[in-house]
Amino acid sequence: MEENNLQCSSVVDGNFEEVPRETAIQFKPPLYRQRYQFVKNLVDQHEPKKVADLGCGDTSLLRLLKVNPCIELLVGVDINEDKLRWRGDSLAPFLGDFLKPRDLNLTITLYHGSVVERDSRLLGFDLITCIELIEHLDSGDLARFPEVVFGYLSPSMIVISTPNSEFNPLFPSVTLRDSDHKFEWTRMEFQTWALYVANRYDYSVEFTGVGEPPAGAENVGYCTQIGIFRKNGGKATESCLSEQHDQHVYKAVFTTSYPSLQQERFFKLVLVNEVSQQVESLRVSHLPRQKEQAGEQGDKPKDIGGSKAPVPCFGPVFTEVEKAKIENSPTPFWVGDKFFVPLQRLLAYPKLNRLCANEEMMRSVIADSIPLSRDGSAVVADLRNYFDEQFEF
Numbered sequence: 001m002e003e004n005n006l007q008c009s010s011v012v013d014g015n016f017e018e019v020p021r022e023t024a025i026q027f028k029p030p031l032y033r034q035r036y037q038f039v040k041n042l043v044d045q046h047e048p049k050k051v052a053d054l055g056c057g058d059t060s061l062l063r064l065l066k067v068n069p070c071i072e073l074l075v076g077v078d079i080n081e082d083k084l085r086w087r088g089d090s091l092a093p094f095l096g097d098f099l100k101p102r103d104l105n106l107t108i109t110l111y112h113g114s115v116v117e118r119d120s121r122l123l124g125f126d127l128i129t130c131i132e133l134i135e136h137l138d139s140g141d142l143a144r145f146p147e148v149v150f151g152y153l154s155p156s157m158i159v160i161s162t163p164n165s166e167f168n169p170l171f172p173s174v175t176l177r178d179s180d181h182k183f184e185w186t187r188m189e190f191q192t193w194a195l196y197v198a199n200r201y202d203y204s205v206e207f208t209g210v211g212e213p214p215a216g217a218e219n220v221g222y223c224t225q226i227g228i229f230r231k232n233g234g235k236a237t238e239s240c241l242s243e244q245h246d247q248h249v250y251k252a253v254f255t256t257s258y259p260s261l262q263q264e265r266f267f268k269l270v271l272v273n274e275v276s277q278q279v280e281s282l283r284v285s286h287l288p289r290q291k292e293q294a295g296e297q298g299d300k301p302k303d304i305g306g307s308k309a310p311v312p313c314f315g316p317v318f319t320e321v322e323k324a325k326i327e328n329s330p331t332p333f334w335v336g337d338k339f340f341v342p343l344q345r346l347l348a349y350p351k352l353n354r355l356c357a358n359e360e361m362m363r364s365v366i367a368d369s370i371p372l373s374r375d376g377s378a379v380v381a382d383l384r385n386y387f388d389e390q391f392e393f
């Protein structure tokens with residue numbers, strides 16, 4: 001490919017936008033997004049609980065990762081405090097997070113500090129990412145970096161990305177891709193460093209990258225080179241970690257916690273809401289039969305002696321197995337103008353079954369918010385008001 005087919009449109013905070021002059025190749029999506037997506041895919045695949053992004057910059061990667069349901073602790077560290085302060089609020093939960101809480105707790109914290117300082121709050125992580133960070137470290141910090149990140153923090157997995165300088169001749173007049181870069185490495189240079197570090201701290205390393213080279217220039221490799229380091233022998237045990245002294249060097253500049261079903265008040269809100277919706281839906285689907293029977297017996301619904309409600313029609317939302325489970329569960333019924341939905345019936349619905357392990361648990365959570373039958377085995381809904389309004393009896 002011709003050198004002048006590419007131009008550098010912007011160099012913003014490491015989000016280097018490599019744009020071709022002609023349309024021969026384009027990084028689509030942009031290279032920085034490919035890097036974030038690469039990390040997101042790894043997270044989807046390995047489901048780490050604790051993830052830290054060192055040199056997190058404007059926190060874009062953290063914002064992408066926070067939606068991963070597996071993550072319970074997400075930490076960003078950067079030496080530039082202004083970036084962290086400015087972006088912190090965009091990591092806070094918004095209305096939708098309260099309306100539909102996550103299954104698991106999530107705490108996000110941003111620390112101001114340098115990756116070459118030891119802070120014990122970053123011990124015991126499953127994944128640490130360093131995206132376009134190491135090339136910003138001067139030689140002294142680069143020498144300290146492995147000892148802190150691999151030796152001290154020692155997470156299960158580390159992902160390091162850095163520019164591949166072999167790609168640079170494809171950009172016109174580019175020597176270093178960013179004025180703050182202290183170096184850019186060839187694949188051989190990066191791999192030599194990475195293998196040395198991996199060997200020293202007992203990790204294995206796999207090399208890959210993002211940003212495919214254009215046709216005809218495959219020999220230069222990916223525009224961004226990536227090393228995935230996995231700790232041999234897995235994660236440090238909790239007892240190992242507790243032996244380490246508390247060492248709080250970083251300054252926390254932002255922290256937030258997300259609502260989740262692990263928190264009693266949100267669990268209760270969600271469960272009461274789901275139960276109410278399910279009971280309402282059953283009540284509506286049983287009304288025609290109730291109206292019919294009430295009509296046969298007079299103008300007003302009367303006690304019809306514990307009549308069984310009809311099996312409601314199922315929409316396409318349930319699988320055959322789910323349908324069978326619902327049909328085999330205790331049927332809703334009415335007595336006079338009271339409609340009873342057994343808790344066992346409610347538990348047969350997949351959404352409620354996912355929330356509640358058993359009848360006892362459901363009863364104890366909803367008892368003070370939803371009317372229950374005298375023996376506590378069913379939710380009771382009043383049909384009378386509904387008939388008064390809907391059918392003007």
Ligand SMILES: C[S@@+](CC[C@H](N)C(=O)[O-])C[C@H]1O[C@@H](n2cnc3c(N)ncnc32)[C@H](O)[C@@H]1O
Nearest residue numbers: 013014055056057078079080114115131132136
């Ligand atoms: C090119 S930016 C990358 C930002 C982000 N990782 C991304 O991919 O969008 C490099 C970041 O590393 C941060 N940084 C540089 N030296 C650092 C150090 N010693 N400790 C922590 N962060 C550092 C810079 O402030 C900057 O935000």
Ligand SMILES: [Mg+2]
Nearest residue numbers: 014132135178
């Ligand atoms: Mg950079």
